[in-house]
Amino acid sequence: MLTVRPVRTADLPAIERLAFDSGIGVTSLPADRDRLFERIQRSNSSFEHEATAGAGYEYYAFVLVDDGQVVGTAAVAAAAGFDEPFYSYRNEIFVHASRTLRVHNRVHVLNLCHDLTGMVQLCGFYVDPAYRQLGAELLSRARLMFIAGQRLRFGKRIIAEMQGLHDEQGQSPFWNAIGRIFFDMDFPQVEQAFVTHSKSFIAELMPNYPIYVPLLPDEAQDAISQVHPDSERTCQILTREGFETDEYIDIFDGGAVLTADIDRLYTLQHSRLYRVEVVDSLPALAKTRLVGNERCAGYVAVLAASQLADNGVQIEAETAETLGVAAGAWIRVTELQLG
Known part of the structure; x- marks a missing residue:
């Protein structure tokens, strides 16, 4: 994993x-x-x-x-x-213009900032x-x-x-x-x-x-x-x-x-917190998602199969063990964006 x-x-x-x-x-x-x-x-x-x-x-x-x-x-x-x-470097546009010569130039410049x-x-x-x-x-x-x-x-x-x-x-x-x-x-x-x-x-x-x-x-x-x-x-x-x-x-x-x-x-807008439900096995239609615990020093995130439910998210025991969480704990879940 x-x-x-x-x-x-x-x-x-x-x-x-x-x-x-x-x-x-x-x-x-x-x-x-x-x-x-x-x-x-x-x-x-x-x-x-x-x-x-x-x-x-x-x-x-x-x-x-x-x-x-x-x-x-x-x-x-x-x-x-x-x-x-x-x-x-900051990209900027300088304008060099002369009304007398009827010249109006926009010039790309870089400014150190x-x-x-x-x-x-x-x-x-x-x-x-x-x-x-x-x-x-x-x-x-x-x-x-x-x-x-x-x-x-x-x-x-x-x-x-x-x-x-x-x-x-x-x-x-x-x-x-x-x-x-x-x-x-x-x-x-x-x-x-x-x-x-x-x-x-x-x-x-x-x-x-x-x-x-x-x-x-x-x-x-x-x-x-x-x-x-x-x-x-x-x-x-x-x-x-x-x-x-x-x-x-x-x-x-x-x-x-x-x-x-x-x-x-x-990820900030679409990740959600769910209560964990640990199950022996997931249905065949379970999706692979990015899931992570809510700890700081003990932070862990994995790609794992999960099944969203009304009362939380179902994950298998191996995933729960890797995340260091038990049933009832909160974990953060979001969809993959592969392309």
């Missing part, structure tokens, strides 16, 4: 392997053992922390488990850029390629199920950075056209710097004035708001949830930044 639960310290070797396999471009999942350990410890502390109104330092990391093996990981940061500004600082952030997502269908949906949406059950811990708006375009050698056309000029570093080098150093170097080295998009090479322009093929499945899941491509892009590779109102997401 595919299961999602909070990360544990013992998962470090598996998380390190997933971080290495994720390759270039997933800066929120660094292939750095010390940083990964710090994030696991921070996550453990966050799950144990008592819920309070207002988001802060909390960081919740989850793992996707199949038969005891960790095959995916994902996280939720309660506030993007809690300790330092969260930088992005930290508008998204403080928003809830989905991050650190990577799934073993063998699990990019059911496993990816379970892992991605289980985070939102957790948010639904722990609503006090999170704010109103949520973001997710999509991995932008780069080739197998790690060359990013967007980075080469802008960032490399100011950093004199290749994309993989700056990604490592982003992981191991303070993010203040962004403000120190990146230009604060507008970047005129028409002046960029065509390849760099074409990369703006694009999503790397490896992240297309993740992007599809989030889009079906209600995330939209907003006016923001990643400052490194130009990848799309998705945004949404948390309470308008599909």
